[in-house]
Amino acid sequence: MSRLRRFLGVAWGLRPRLVVAFVLIAAISAAAASGAIYVAARRTIETDATNSVVLPLIDRVKSNAHQKLPPTQDTLNSIASYASAVSIAVYQNMKSKDSLFDLSTITPEMHETMRTSGEVVWQRINYKGTPAMVIGIPILAYQTDETWKPSGLEVYTMTYMGEQETAVQELAQNAWQFGSLAALFAVIVALAAARGVLRPVRRLGLTARQLGEGDLSARLTVRGNDEMAELARTFNNTAAALEQHVGQLRRMEADARRFVADVSHELRTPLAAMTAVTDVLDEEAPQLGDDAGQAARLVSQETRKLTRLVEDLMEVSRFDAGAAKLALDDIDVANAIGATLRVRGWLGRVEAELPAGIIARLDPRRLDVIVANLVGNALKHGAPPVRLRLWADHNWVELWVMDNGPGLSPEVLPHVFDRFYKADFARARSEGSGLGLAIAWENARLHSTGQLHGSLEAANRPEGGAVFTLRLPRVMDEGPA
Amino acid sequence: MTRGKGLLSTVALILAGAIVGLLVAGCGIRPTAVIHGQEAPKGAVTSMILYLLDHGTLHAVARPLPAPPTIDGPSGKISPWVPAESQALDALLQGPSATEAAGGLTSDIPPGAFGYFERPGGFDGTTISLTIKTRQGVALSQHAVDQITCTVITAQLTDGSLDTTRLRVVVHDSGDQSRPPQGCPLQTP
Numbered sequence: 107m108s109r110l111r112r113f114l115g116v117a118w119g120l121r122p123r124l125v126v127a128f129v130l131i132a133a134i135s136a137a138a139a140s141g142a143i144y145v146a147a148r149r150t151i152e153t154d155a156t157n158s159v160v161l162p163l164i165d166r167v168k169s170n171a172h173q174k175l176p177p178t179q180d181t182l183n184s185i186a187s188y189a190s191a192v193s194i195a196v197y198q199n200m201k202s203k204d205s206l207f208d209l210s211t212i213t214p215e216m217h218e219t220m221r222t223s224g225e226v227v228w229q230r231i232n233y234k235g236t237p238a239m240v241i242g243i244p245i246l247a248y249q250t251d252e253t254w255k256p257s258g259l260e261v262y263t264m265t266y267m268g269e270q271e272t273a274v275q276e277l278a279q280n281a282w283q284f285g286s287l288a289a290l291f292a293v294i295v296a297l298a299a300a301r302g303v304l305r306p307v308r309r310l311g312l313t314a315r316q317l318g319e320g321d322l323s324a325r326l327t328v329r330g331n332d333e334m335a336e337l338a339r340t341f342n343n344t345a346a347a348l349e350q351h352v353g354q355l356r357r358m359e360a361d362a363r364r365f366v367a368d369v370s371h372e373l374r375t376p377l378a379a380m381t382a383v384t385d386v387l388d389e390e391a392p393q394l395g396d397d398a399g400q401a402a403r404l405v406s407q408e409t410r411k412l413t414r415l416v417e418d419l420m421e422v423s424r425f426d427a428g429a430a431k432l433a434l435d436d437i438d439v440a441n442a443i444g445a446t447l448r449v450r451g452w453l454g455r456v457e458a459e460l461p462a463g464i465i466a467r468l469d470p471r472r473l474d475v476i477v478a479n480l481v482g483n484a485l486k487h488g489a490p491p492v493r494l495r496l497w498a499d500h501n502w503v504e505l506w507v508m509d510n511g512p513g514l515s516p517e518v519l520p521h522v523f524d525r526f527y528k529a530d531f532a533r534a535r536s537e538g539s540g541l542g543l544a545i546a547w548e549n550a551r552l553h554s555t556g557q558l559h560g561s562l563e564a565a566n567r568p569e570g571g572a573v574f575t576l577r578l579p580r581v582m583d584e585g586p587a
Numbered sequence: 588m589t590r591g592k593g594l595l596s597t598v599a600l601i602l603a604g605a606i607v608g609l610l611v612a613g614c615g616i617r618p619t620a621v622i623h624g625q626e627a628p629k630g631a632v633t634s635m636i637l638y639l640l641d642h643g644t645l646h647a648v649a650r651p652l653p654a655p656p657t658i659d660g661p662s663g664k665i666s667p668w669v670p671a672e673s674q675a676l677d678a679l680l681q682g683p684s685a686t687e688a689a690g691g692l693t694s695d696i697p698p699g700a701f702g703y704f705e706r707p708g709g710f711d712g713t714t715i716s717l718t719i720k721t722r723q724g725v726a727l728s729q730h731a732v733d734q735i736t737c738t739v740i741t742a743q744l745t746d747g748s749l750d751t752t753r754l755r756v757v758v759h760d761s762g763d764q765s766r767p768p769q770g771c772p773l774q775t776p
Binding site for chain 2: 148167172223225226228229244248251252254259270274
């Protein structure tokens with residue numbers, strides 16, 4: 107039952123339901139109307155046939171009803187032949203001769219009624235496959251108790267009702283035909299109605315999908331003043347509100363980003379001057395006193411950090427503004443990674459498994475940034491040995507950076523690429539800017555072409571330690587980027 | 588939830604309606620039971636009805652229809668037409684039969700009376716005149732007149748006249764007293 111209901115709910119769209127409902131309504135109406143008319147018309151036909159046969163017959167018998175009983179054979183013959191060709195006159199054991207009437211068609215109950223009722227009776231029967239009507243007319247005699255009772259003299263007639271049968275069948279045929287037409291009409295009307303109802307629904311669905319796909323300016327055309335129009339109006343209002351809110355949020359975010367970009371930009375000039383000064387301080391530091399030298403080194407160190415932070419911030423701002431561009435080149439990936447390690451002096455600290463000869467079209471600078479961030483991160487937070495594995499197929503270049511540290515805890519894992527996210531809050535003053543992994547992630551994403559999107563993912567190895575997987579499309583189109 | 592149920596019950600309703608419709612409508616002309624129509628024709632005569640007296644009240648008795656009288660004609664026996672009221676009147680004047688008398692029925696008409704119908708100006712459709720002659724010329728009692736009137740009127744049925752309620756009979760007898768036309772005090776058809 108519930109399964110059927112579920113099936114009906116799933117499989118029966120609005121259109122078939124409407125069609126079925128309309129057809130049912132039409133069928134019920136047509137059946138009721140046709141049935142009623144059919145029954146009434148058939149009764150009329152039957153009554154007409156009865157009257158047109160029975161009444162004249164009674165008149166003819168009545169004109170011969172005055173008979174002294176028992177009748178003679180001649181009398182019976184003349185009564186029967188005067189009534190009609192298929193009539194028979196019966197009195198006790200006598201019956202008229204030369205009649206076409208078949209006495210076996212008289213049912214026992216008709217016999218009984220004829221003997222007792224004192225009324226003309228008739229009965230429709232099926233005589234050898236044809237509907238026929240048997241009419242019995244008893245002739246009444248006056249009794250000493252001043253009543254009229256059946257005298258025993260009876261006249262029977264049979265009449266075929268083939269014509270009436272044909273008429274009734276035509277009637278039924280007409281009823282079926284017009285019923286079918288009505289059903290057909292109902293289907294058409296139902297389809298039209300379903301169309302009328304479903305078109306706005308489909309439009310609503312399309313527009314909602316557009317909205318869902320990010321086109322916040324998608325709107326419905328409001329037509330008419332019905333429930334669908336009301337729904338469309340509500341939808342439009344909601345979409346407008348949504349667009350306004352999203353626009354506001356975007357403006358705010360853009361403002362915030364521009365602010366960060368502006369701040370970083372504004373900080374760069376004084377930082378450049380400060381860097382020049384700290385270079386001098388660094389050279390002078392040994393000549394200064396202990397405290398002063400330490401202070402000078404601290405200032406120098408923090409200034410370098412600040413410079414790094416501002417550079418990272420500017421890089422992030424470029425990503426946010428969509429201003430980051432790829433500078434593609436055909437490079438040997440293993441060489442590029444080796445260069446990165448060599449420049450940073452990590453060659454001895456890393457087990458690199460870099461098959462030579464993997465040529466890919468990448469941005470070497472960004473690859474360098476990514477690898478440096480990943481390896482630096484592994485060296486800083488993971489435990490040795492840190493291992494690198496490079497792998498490539500026709501479409502992809504993949505680089506695994508694995509360490510043997512404690513790995514990433516489940517709370518950290520989803521946020522590891524977030525900006526300024528610190529896994530260890532106790533160690534708030536870390537070496538990096540807190541933007542390294544975020545920038546690496548953005549750089550990986552930037553390597554996208556067609557359906558192939560570069561990605562950077564973090565996970566834990568089953569045997570312990572973290573693994574960062576860099577996955578870049580091997581051949582990049584020279585896109586508009 | 589209710590949708591599936593409603594749909595199902597609708598379908599059930601339609602099926603039931605279709606079945607009932609088919610049953611009611613059937614197809615073509617169907618056989619029927621015996622149907623009663625209007626009243627059957629009247630007019631058969633199975634007996635001759637006479638009115639005798641049962642302790643002073645009129646009482647109808649039925650006798651078998653008399654065989655038509657035969658007379659010898661030139662070419663064998665022929666049956667002349669005898670009016671039914673004449674036959675009935677003759678039978679009544681002869682008094683009750685032995686069986687009827689044994690049943691306590693009497694006649695107030697003196698024995699030996701005889702009668703004949705008079706139609707001086709023809710039968711006008713309502714009034715039948717007849718004269719009864721008794722042996723001693725005694726006048727007929729009212730009972731005797733009622734007997735004669737009812738018998739004659741009922742006998743009209745035998746001759747095919749069904750509307751006898753308007754019939755009146757004038758009985759003349761030996762007495763000089765003339766009676767008004769009268770009907771049968773009993774209900775006759």
